[in-house]
Amino acid sequence: MSTNLSCDFLIIGSGAAGGVLAATLSEHTTKSIILVEKGGYYTKSFFNQKELPMAKALYTEGGQRASLDSGIPIRGGGCVGGGTTVNVALCFDPIPRVWEGWKRDYGLTGFSFGEANDYGVPGLSMSKCLQNVRQRCSIGTPSDDLVNDNNRLFNEGCQKLGIGSQKFELNMKGCIGCGFCALGCSYDAKQGTMITYIADALKRGATTAR
Numbered sequence: 258m259s260t261n262l263s264c265d266f267l268i269i270g271s272g273a274a275g276g277v278l279a280a281t282l283s284e285h286t287t288k289s290i291i292l293v294e295k296g297g298y299y300t301k302s303f304f305n306q307k308e309l310p311m312a313k314a315l316y317t318e319g320g321q322r323a324s325l326d327s328g329i330p331i332r333g334g335g336c337v338g339g340g341t342t343v344n345v346a347l348c349f350d351p352i353p354r355v356w357e358g359w360k361r362d363y364g365l366t367g368f369s370f371g372e373a374n375d376y377g378v379p380g381l382s383m384s385k386c387l388q389n390v391r392q393r394c395s396i397g398t399p400s401d402d403l404v405n406d407n408n409r410l411f412n413e414g415c416q417k418l419g420i421g422s423q424k425f426e427l428n429m430k431g432c433i434g435c436g437f438c439a440l441g442c443s444y445d446a447k448q449g450t451m452i453t454y455i456a457d458a459l460k461r462g463a464t465t466a467r
């Protein structure tokens with residue numbers, strides 16, 4: 258059965274980009290927004306930590322997508338939240354040196370790192386956006402008690418050999434360390450777009466469609 262929907266803004270895909278866009282637009286305009294996602298909308302009670310059914314439901318092409326010769330699996334989230342529902346929550350800020358290289362070599366335009374008026378919007382810059390994402394997704398360095406044994410041993414080995422090591426930052430809040438991030442977080446501890454930006458957008462009146 259087909260349904261006719263109309264809106265002012267149509268956003269296709271509810272992953273990292275689409276979710277943030279829906280929330281940001283809904284914050285700054287009263288115009289109608291529809292966020293379209295081709296995959297399912299699953300919440301924490303659905304995530305049962307079993308690899309095969311979760312891969313089938315949450316990943317693009319049921320987790321079977323691969324390079325043409327099947328030599329390299331190419332995984333991507335295929336559900337509300339996209340990759341942020343199935344990723345392992347490692348967070349990296351964009352690196353200014355790399356960004357400058359993309360500008361120079363590939364003609365990238367847009368965001369800057371300084372205090373700027375990117376896209377003609379007063380005060381908008383990469384640094385400002387990063388602050389917003391860091392805050393909304395609760396990005397921070399995990400405490401020592403959340404470091405599991407393999408990473409603890411790796412760190413000890415590095416120290417003994419005089420090799421520098423540091424913890425990754427993670428977008429988690431109240432993580433119990435179960436290790437099933439790639440199958441969806443059953444505890445809503447991983448702060449992907451589904452429970453952060455998309456939840457905000459829906460509260461402000463944006464609509465989802467499949």
Ligand SMILES: Cc1cc2nc3c(=O)[nH]c(=O)nc-3n(C[C@H](O)[C@H](O)[C@H](O)COP(=O)(O)OP(=O)(O)OC[C@H]3O[C@@H](n4cnc5c(N)ncnc54)[C@H](O)[C@@H]3O)c2cc1C
Pocket residue numbers: 269270271272273274275293294295296332333334335336337338339340341343344345346347348349439
């Ligand atoms: C297993 C795994 C682990 C990862 N771990 C990390 C990590 O630790 N740290 C990190 O920084 N990155 C990680 N990533 C990568 C990160 O999640 C992605 O780079 C990021 O989610 C990409 O954002 P995006 O908005 O471009 O696309 P996505 O988040 O992939 O969102 C795209 C969405 O669009 C939907 N879609 C596609 N086509 C259509 C269509 N025609 N109509 C409607 N909807 C459509 C898809 O179903 C999907 O939900 C990981 C990715 C995977 C798969």
Ligand code: SF4
Pocket residue numbers: 346429431432433434435436437438439441442443444445446447
């Ligand atoms: S509780 Fe922590 S380790 Fe377990 S799935 Fe959620 S974020 Fe990942």
